[in-house]
Amino acid sequence: MAQPLVIVIGNEKGGAGKSTLAIHIATGLLHAGKKVAILDLDLRQRSMERFFANRAIWVAANNQDLPMPFVPDMGDGKALAxxxxxEQLARFEAAYAVAQAVSEVILIDTPGGDTTLSRAAHARADQIVTPMNDSFVDFDLLGQVDPVTLELQKPSIYSESVWEARKERAIKEGRHATIDWLVVT
Structure with a gap:
């Protein structure tokens, strides 16, 4: 099997809709016939993982046939948190290796914050999808702009972390690595 496409849903702001968007992307890919593995790195909430666990229960209870993602075991989220x-990184690496072996797409939902796991996921991304609300509060996660001229003053901390992930990937892979970055409002 070819290397899977790695899609990371991320930004460092909570409440932007990362898990909701991740669920919709995973579901769309599944219905398109793709073999999808999901990794939910929001260890405390695990919204995406819980959604698909509940979906599996509903499917079984209602004798339905719906496509389901593969969920590699990372252990208890609260204990892992x-x-x-x-230890978190070792568990992620093991789950990621299993996901690579069985899927065409690995979809990773990240928490709202800068964590070791989030950085590791971003460094593996082929695509980063960043949901944000249509406001200057959320826009600030991409870059700081002059409030009068709207000119970019400097990239945000999150933009810099995406750049670092791209550099880390290029060093690790020994080539010019590209990461597509999509911002969804």
Missing amino acids: RATPE
């Missing part, structure tokens, strides 16, 4: 960054 209290683990060291090294």
Whole structure:
């Protein structure tokens, strides 16, 4: 099997709709016939993982046939949230390796914040999809702009972390790595 496409849903702002968008993208890919693996790195909430677990229960209870993603086991999210960054990264790496072996697409939902797992996911991305609300508060996650001229003053911390992920990937892969970055409002 060819290397899977890796889609990371991310930004560092909570409440922007990352998990909701991740669920819709995963569902669309599944209905298009793709083999999808999901990794939910929001260890405390696990909204995407819980959605698909509930969907599986509903499917079984209603004798339906709906496509489901593969969910590699990363262990208990709450316990993992209290683990060291090294332990979290080891669990992610193991789950990611399993996902690579069985899927055409790996969809990763990240938490609202800068974490070791989020950085690791971004460094593996072929595509980053960033949902944001149509406001200057959310726009600030992409760059700081002059409030009068609307000219970019400097990239945001999140934009810089996307740039760092791209550089890390290029170093690791020994080539010019591209990461498509889509912003959805």
